[in-house]
Amino acid sequence: MNKYISLIGVPMDLGQNRRGVDMGPSAIRYAGVMDRLEKLNYMIEDLGDIDIPNPGNRPDDKGLKNLDEVSEGNIRLTKVVDETAARGHFPLVLGGDHSIAIGTLAGIAKHAENLGVIWYDAHGDLNTGETSPSGNIHGMPLAVSLGIxxxxxxQIGKYAPKIRPENIVIVGARSLDEGEKKLIKDKGIKVYTMHEVDRLGMTQVMNDTIEYLKERTDQVHLSLDLDGLDxxxxxxxxxxxxxxLSFRESHLAMEMLSEANIITSAEFVEVNPILDEKNKTASVAVDLMGSLFGEKLL
Incomplete structure (x- = not known):
């Protein structure tokens, strides 16, 4: 694993309706992410938070809520992630809602010939303005990154697509809209729903995921939504x-990714302190980061 990590906070809450997720980066920092990773002998720099535009009062653009502000915030994130990767650092992005994956992937993909993505999430995030029941952009970043x-x-980053459908593995899905199901089938996207996780076990799911991506990609990005967990x-x-997914299953997944040494960038998103219990979810995020970056019991 790259020993130089750059933390990038993205206090974005405009990709969905519930306020509070903009405080996610602060909650994760408060839960001790820097100390945790420094104890594992990583060199950590905190680049602070991306400045997110204030939402306007204009009507939704083509059914997409806060389109201009979400777009501008992701343009700013793209620049920082791009510069971080160019310096040879591991970009570790702290969300914020999952719409920030648009900027993360736009910044990272230009540094890979064939970027792979592990989408650890209860949702597919493969909606568009036409298929979304809500118009919330946090349900669209994977489709956007496919150029849809x-x-x-x-067109953030001035190129599309950022990723190819055959280079994506979704893990933990259990809530998919009809348009997402169609897109998954049409594009042949690899998905391990909770049915597969229960039936096969997390060990086989992660072994298969790792081997699948090793065969076809040169870098792998982990996009972990905390709602992937129960x-x-x-x-x-x-x-x-x-x-x-359970806390233990998720730890095992991160430990296996650490052992495989394939993750080259990551983001942890959707931590909402207002809805949390004594910062429990932010602490879980930090625990999982510890496992991803090589923390062991013995």
């Missing part, structure tokens, strides 16, 4: 879905 959706989002373990999220 509004040009104000797909709400009992991670209550502080805006769109909880029962029946999720």
């Amino acid at each position: 959706g509004n040009e104000k989002l797909t 709400p009992q373990d991670a209550p502080g999220v805006g769109t909880p879905v029962v029946g999720g």
Whole structure:
């Protein structure tokens, strides 16, 4: 694992309806992420938070809420992630809602010939303005990164697509809209729903994921939404879905990714302190980061 890590906070809460997720980066810092990673002998720099535009009072653009502000925030994030990767540092992005993955992937993908993505999430985030029931952009970043959706989002970084559908693995899905299901089938995206996780076990799911991506990619980005975990373990999220991945399963997944040494960038998103219990979800995020970066019991 790259020993130089740059923390990038993105206090974005405009990609969805519930306020508070903009405080996610602060909550994760408060939970001790820097101390945790420094104890693992990483060199950590905190680049602070991206400045997010204030939402306007204009009507939604083509059904997409806060389109201009989400776009501008992600343009700013793209620049910082791009510069971080160019310096040879590991970009570790702290969210904020999952719409920030648009900027993270736009900044990272230009440094890879064939970027792979592990999307650890209860949701597919493969909606567009036409298929989304809500118009919330945090349900669209994976589609946007495939070049599908509004040009104000797909053209961030001035190129599209950022990733190929055959280089994506979704882990933990259990809430998919009809348009997302169609896109998954049409594009042949690899998905391990909770059915597969329960049936195969996390060890096989992660072994298969690692081997699958090793064969076809030169870098792998981890996009981890805390709502991928069961709400009992991670209550502080805006769109909880029962029946999720356990705390232990998630630790195992991160430990296996650490051992495989394939992750070259990561983001942890959707920590909402207002909905949390004594910063529990932010602490879970830091625990998982510890495992991802090589922390062991013995």
